[in-house]
Amino acid sequence: MYSKLTINIPATTANIGPGFDCLGMALDLWNKITVEKGFSEFTIKGYGENDLPTDKTNLIYQSFILPFLHTKETIPNVKIKCYNQIPIARGLGSSSAAIVGGLLAGNNLLKNPLSNNQLLQLASKQDGHPDNVAATIYGNCQLVIDNKSSLFSSNITVPSKLKAICFIPDNSMSTNQARKLLPKKVNMKDAVHNISRTSLLIKSFITNDLTNLSIATEDKLHQPVRAKLYPQMNDFFKTLLIAGARSVFLSGSGPTIIALADEKIKSITYQIRKTAKSHNINGDIRIVSISEKGAHIKT
CATH class of the missing domain: 3.30.230.10 (Ribosomal Protein S5; domain 2)
Incomplete structure (x- = not known):
């Protein structure tokens, strides 16, 4: 017992x-x-x-x-x-x-x-x-x-060299509230866009080829809509990619933003703080493995 x-x-x-x-x-x-x-x-x-x-x-x-x-x-x-x-x-x-x-x-x-x-x-x-x-x-x-x-x-299987750099805002967000914004119907081109990116994402992981990871995590079905809740989201995406992230995306329904990276961790972390400060957003940064x-x- x-x-x-x-x-x-x-x-x-x-x-x-x-x-x-x-x-x-x-x-x-x-x-x-x-x-x-x-x-x-x-x-x-x-x-x-x-x-x-x-x-x-x-x-x-x-x-x-x-x-x-x-x-x-x-x-x-x-x-x-x-x-x-x-x-x-x-x-x-x-x-x-x-x-x-x-x-x-x-x-x-x-x-x-x-x-x-x-x-x-x-x-x-x-x-x-x-x-x-x-x-x-x-x-x-x-x-x-x-x-x-x-x-x-x-x-x-995800490449072991990848780290997830998580920016976790102090303010919470209800999943139900975030889902209410989503449309009941989506554009066919947007659906095809996501199918192709999801396929590329899986290929990138299993072949350990991170070259196109930023393209592979692009989305047109939920993140553009949820940007209404997180007007700073696209600025984070842009600046963190410039700082060296392989990809950046909204974690679940948010508000956490995750950058995947295998190098330039300090540069990305610095840019998270800088971008958060420019939008007057307080939060925590966690760097974790998959x-x-x-x-x-x-x-």
Whole structure:
């Protein structure tokens, strides 16, 4: 019988420019959850400790019980402690991390009756964003396919030399609010534009050829619309590419902006600060690797 279960869950970035709702990538920035049997108790340290619920309405607990409901097993009383390093409502997959962490904990206590693919189905229904969820579960970059109401994910290896330089503004943004701006119909030329860029992006990653990465992350489906919420976005894109970034894109629905780079990290970081200051935007800069690992039990 376990005494304490520890789960590590990565941050994720979704879309990566053109891959709207189908591409996600895990980042080397982690939340940690510990679970042990005992009287029901829930504590949070780090991001959200003053805002997130600490009762059974918490997203982690709601996800923790799903494997028990799915297998019709008795839900145990547990103490759950969360250590959050992933900023909330910043486009870095904090909700996916909570859901996958809870699911993984519950599934492990049941001795893993559910496969990762089954966890992907459950988590996607809970979160609504399979691109984030897949990257959270599997790590690396994931291409998610919705095949007649069933999801599966295909792994894309990202060049290890790439770093993600994340500018995380202090102001949060609701994913639902950001999605409300999106049109119900898109122009055919814009759709073709994104299909070609997504294909080029995948090729760039798997062939380790970063020459056209800036072109490969261009988007016409969601970022131009979301620029209404982030009028500074295009200025960041322009100045960071000039500073040496291989590509720049909005992380998920924002407000975080990510530059991918394999060199000139200091120059790019300096330019982020300069551009942010020119727009009177406060925020944090994190330089992280792409994580090959997804959520996992610490042994």
